[in-house]
Amino acid sequence: MNEVKVAAAGVLDDPAMTDGMIEAVVAHEMGHWADPESAASIKRSVIVTYSCISLGVLVAIGIAVGTGVVDNNTLMLMFLAVGAGYGCSIALSPFLHWKDEYFADRFAAESTSPDTVVSLMKHFRAQESRFAPLFTFANHPSRTRRIRRIELDSITDSEQQTATGDRGRPLPPQ
Ligand SMILES: [Zn+2]
Known part of the structure; x- marks a missing residue:
């Protein structure tokens, strides 16, 4: 069992964070570990x-x-x-870096739900200052881009499901 530490006091204990959103944060980090690239x-x-x-x-x-x-x-x-x-x-x-972030977001959306990850992004976006995207540019795409990508992915996924009748989910990490 891996111990997951997300060192962010004042973030995870924020009452506005639902359990699902906390799971999505953890799932995003696990997505980085699961990323073969x-x-x-x-x-x-x-x-x-x-x-x-x-x-x-x-x-x-x-x-x-x-x-x-x-x-x-x-x-x-x-x-x-x-x-x-x-x-x-x-x-x-x-x-x-951004490809890795999108991978981790997608992983989080698949292991929780796209809606959960989107609500998490919106929660963070509401809290961030106007200039935050400039400072986080080096590591993460903006929340708006990430939301758009998750929404696009879930649309493509559901189209694939109706086309093939398959759930289309990747295998969970070992
Ligand atoms: Zn990340």
Whole structure:
């Protein structure tokens, strides 16, 4: 039996959180563990981040070598190049992380219900500040996108069920 710790005081003990919503939070985390691609995607994100930053550093070194001087201006350019490299890796995060988040949401929707996960997202969205999506951009798609994706998935699933007569559910994780 795995022990699930969701360290979020003031979140799980919020009276507005129903048991179903708490289950959905746990199911989302379990969805990350169940994701067969998660190890590969962590590796990919580390590689991309370092490549972006080293590309920035290489450009800066190129400038220093090209101009033949290392002064405050060159150092400033190097600093900017490293920052730009880091910025580029953040900008790429939708391609690096979001697939995993959608996978975990889908897992949660299948192990609880799409409605439960959607109500959880709406609950969090109602609480978050207007700028929260900017800060969480690197790790998670916005709640609105996630709600839309869950709703789309459940529509596609029910269409498949009527088409094949199959429940269409993946096997539970071992
Ligand atoms: Zn997640």
